[in-house]
Amino acid sequence: MTIRQLLEHTSGAPNGSLELLLRHIEDPTSLEQQLEALGRDYADQEHIDAINDVPWTAPGQFVYSNAGYVALGMLVEEATGRSVEDLLRERVFGPAGMRHSSYPDEPGLNGPVLREDAWVGETWEGGWWDLDGFDPDVFSHAGAVVSTTADLAAFNEALLTGELVGPEVLQEMLTPTAASGFYGLGVYAVLDPCSTPEDPQLLWGHDGASFGTLSIVLGSADGTRQIAIGATGRDLSALVPRWDVGDLLVPALLATC
Template identity: 75%
Template sequence: MHRTTRSTRAATAVAAVASLALVAPAAVAAPERPDGPAVPDQQARSLEVSRAAEQATAEQAKIKVKGTPPGRSTPATDALDAGMEKVVTDGAVGVTVRVESPGLDWRGSAGLRDVDGKPPAGWQDRFRVASNTKTMIATLVLQEVERGTWTLDTPVEDVIPGLFPDHPDVTIRQLLSHTSGAPNGTAELLMTRIEDPSSLEQMLAALGQDYADQEHVDAINAGQWGEPGQFFYSNAGYVALGMLLEEVNGQDVGALLQQRVFGPAGMRHSSYPDEPGLKGPALREDAWVGEGWEDGWLELDGFDPDVFSHAGAAVSTTADLAAFNEALLTGELVDPGLLAEMMTPAAEGPMLYGLGLYAVPDPCSSDPASPGLLWGHDGASYGTFSVSLGSADGQRQVTLGVTGRDLASELVGEQPRWNIGDVLVPALQASCS
């Protein structure tokens, strides 16, 4: 399907599109919105866009939800089924969800694998997990601390001299906790390949190109840094951590993840690709861009994971993400003492972000005045949102992936057509079973 008919509106904010991917969670204190940029209340939408949205989702709404088997429903599982159906009806392409708790082992899906009408989404489907990759990278880094390779307060300069020539005091802890002052880096990187910021074609071409890790670092070295100690979400900082891991191990990050994370955690369907495309049953990358393309949808099959590298290149499933989070939180992958470091917030502010992990209030807490916490991460690629959260004892896990990101609304500061909270909230509540 060709998408070459543009409108003026869609071609005027390419730089803004670049800044949308892999952003820090905007409201970790509010489970109903754990991912993506903060947005104001719903604004009036044009009739033209509304009609296009309705047409684009008409076929999706016909897809039967693959959720609770007949005769086994409860109020909690009914809410899960309804939540999946709602996000698809509202405009998502496909959704896959998994809830694990002592009283419930549930999985479901709804919508399509691809906006072009391929097979229905499945609960076992793979998807890009984006910034959930950061927790995996942080796990490798903490394993090196356990081995004595470095400490959390080792300067990056001691591992790769000159990596940050104007910031030689940056430490491994600061990169893990996003407190080094480093810029985000993703938009800065893409802009090195784009001559005309108003050209959507150039943007798409940039998303499909190869990038060396050093290019990520060069992009932020050329930019303005913030004050060390303050939280500022940096994708390039995690790219640098991957470079440190490769420097001391003599192996690429993909091999290290397979040996020391995927294998030990039982993640049999996870991978760390460095080329475009998703193999096997998968939720494809599709983004809603409004009337800027002939049918409103932007397919991202040519997206190259080098754009994110160690900050977000991993592909996984809900089952594998749950297995990883459980293995991490129960001390199977990282020494319990170092795990405590990972779970200690590193900076003041609304985000309870530690070292590659953050926390949200646990809706199952018996004392609402002093709620417990769920730990994990989220991810936002250009087409897919993902969330993985679990209780500190590992007994409860909530994981999900949703494709069909609404870039058109986010670019202009409007509420996206579908709300990930419509499926995340019932999933969190169902984990109380």
């Protein structure tokens, strides 16, 4: 595989997160085993081992892979001799002004934060999972950053205006691949509801989902408009959730026109 394939999710690698957890769950119906798996301390190599134990799709198809981004983080650390945490602090958090973001490797957060809770349906006692013991190593380089909506907006603005990468690299990132039609390198595009059919415009950003929270940040290409949303209480009980973050996202975007 190539680095570009990892960045654009066309390497053929499976997602990896579920495969990683299932290696430590004998009974998928056991709440205790699932919570224990979410609280385990995982090494990066375990993510790679998990996807190498299952079939891959053919290279060139778009398949979102968390494990692929774990591999990218491992490559960055090998190439620089520094940790992803240090590099994020120096090259992303600092320049973007993200004063309330961190890259934890242990469960637990201090201060006024969204709880990591998930709705799992009436079949479970109480209906809710308390995921305070969730270990960010479950996602590692693919999504272990803890942030705020203000910091997410600051990051997206800094990225889109060229403060974090040069213009040639940024253009590469913002060019959707043929395999997906909407995903570039680490970011994706959606149609701006403020634009017209005669002059369609795109918004750029990304979403993120742990097992109890959801977040999304989108911004205009010139960085003048940003919107970020964070929500807890993710619904894991059905394929169709009880609420859709898009119900809030679209009106919020229209309010920025």
